[in-house]
Amino acid sequence: MSTWRDNLRTIEPYVPGEQPNLPDMVKLNTNENPYPPSPKVVETLKNFDCDSLRLYPDPNSQVLADALAKCYGLQSDQVFLGVGSDDVLAIAFMTFFNSKKPILFPDITYSFYDVWAELFQIPYERPALDDHFDLIPEDYYKENGGVVIANPNAPTGVLQSLDFLRDVIEHNRDVVVIIDEAYADFSGSSALELTKEYDNVLIVQTYSKSRSLAGMRIGYAIGNPELIRAMNDVRYSYNSYPMTRLSVALGAAALEDEAYFRETVAKVIETREWTKKELKRLGFSFRDSQTNFIFATHESVPAQTIFDVLREKHIFVRHFGQKRIENYLRISIGTQAEMERFIRETEQIIAQNR
Ligand code: PMP
Numbered sequence: 001m002s003t004w005r006d007n008l009r010t011i012e013p014y015v016p017g018e019q020p021n022l023p024d025m026v027k028l029n030t031n032e033n034p035y036p037p038s039p040k041v042v043e044t045l046k047n048f049d050c051d052s053l054r055l056y057p058d059p060n061s062q063v064l065a066d067a068l069a070k071c072y073g074l075q076s077d078q079v080f081l082g083v084g085s086d087d088v089l090a091i092a093f094m095t096f097f098n099s100k101k102p103i104l105f106p107d108i109t110y111s112f113y114d115v116w117a118e119l120f121q122i123p124y125e126r127p128a129l130d131d132h133f134d135l136i137p138e139d140y141y142k143e144n145g146g147v148v149i150a151n152p153n154a155p156t157g158v159l160q161s162l163d164f165l166r167d168v169i170e171h172n173r174d175v176v177v178i179i180d181e182a183y184a185d186f187s188g189s190s191a192l193e194l195t196k197e198y199d200n201v202l203i204v205q206t207y208s209k210s211r212s213l214a215g216m217r218i219g220y221a222i223g224n225p226e227l228i229r230a231m232n233d234v235r236y237s238y239n240s241y242p243m244t245r246l247s248v249a250l251g252a253a254a255l256e257d258e259a260y261f262r263e264t265v266a267k268v269i270e271t272r273e274w275t276k277k278e279l280k281r282l283g284f285s286f287r288d289s290q291t292n293f294i295f296a297t298h299e300s301v302p303a304q305t306i307f308d309v310l311r312e313k314h315i316f317v318r319h320f321g322q323k324r325i326e327n328y329l330r331i332s333i334g335t336q337a338e339m340e341r342f343i344r345e346t347e348q349i350i351a352q353n354r
Helices: 039-046 050-054 062-072 084-096 112-119 162-170 225-236 245-256 258-281 303-312 336-353
Strands: 079-082 147-150 177-180 201-206 219-222 284-286 293-298 328-332
Touching (some): 039 245, 062 079, 162 177, 219 225, 258 284, 293 303
Parallel strands (some): 177 201
Antiparallel strands (some): 284 293
């Protein structure tokens, strides 16, 4: 006997990268930031009023909503907060995608999108990326129940232009278009300004990558107050206190240190550019990544071999094994020293397996 809902018996859960804990490991498999959170965050944590944890948090997480609004020049009612952007995206799916028409997102993108669609029984279609891993605009002109675009896309790392996004939004004025900007801070481009022009656009961002706070689980959406109100109504219908007191305090503290944020993002980008050159030298090819990872394939050595041997050496990268990208590895950008070790080991693997 199964007590599961019928459509969930065969659901394929999204399996994130491993979270091993070895003293000498180089962890390049889940796109975390290799640098610690800002000293302001550390100071706030040290001075945190632990007695306050007896009490439930503010259900509106107002301090953090206000801090984010100030940071982006918005009103607080344009900001929705969640427990990581996964939570924010899942609530957006629940709130906006209930139509009988399929929602659209590309086949290859963040693999949680199909999991949520299955979970919430939302029909979906996945137009294929072109041969260069770009989205094809016309694929998003057909009638649909909503559109989701990760920009830059994951795991490909490819950035679509603002003109591309504008074009897709113009063709989809009567549904919600979600733009998942988990990696946008590493690309120098964001579609945030489009929320001023279009009331059907929801931008989703996270503290997990550029703000070095994956462990706190803080994500947010920015959009028209009507979209935000709808999401809050859904959210409070099942979880009245989404953000902890600690995540609110640390999230607000991180925003106070813009200089640190810029500095760590610049360091990751510098190391990314160095790693690209080294990977090219070793015979890898890839689209020009605009994220904190590189999605690369080698001209002669299979991705699985490189993945396995690196793993034995406690260097963790990501291999998806999915059709069309089975020969690719997604390599997060670590510190310069970590990437040097990764390149040294990879060079040896290639020399031994050519
Ligand atoms: N969107 C994309 C495209 C991602 O790669 C990730 C990270 N796995 C997320 C959203 C979720 O990130 P988080 O829940 O840590 O904010």
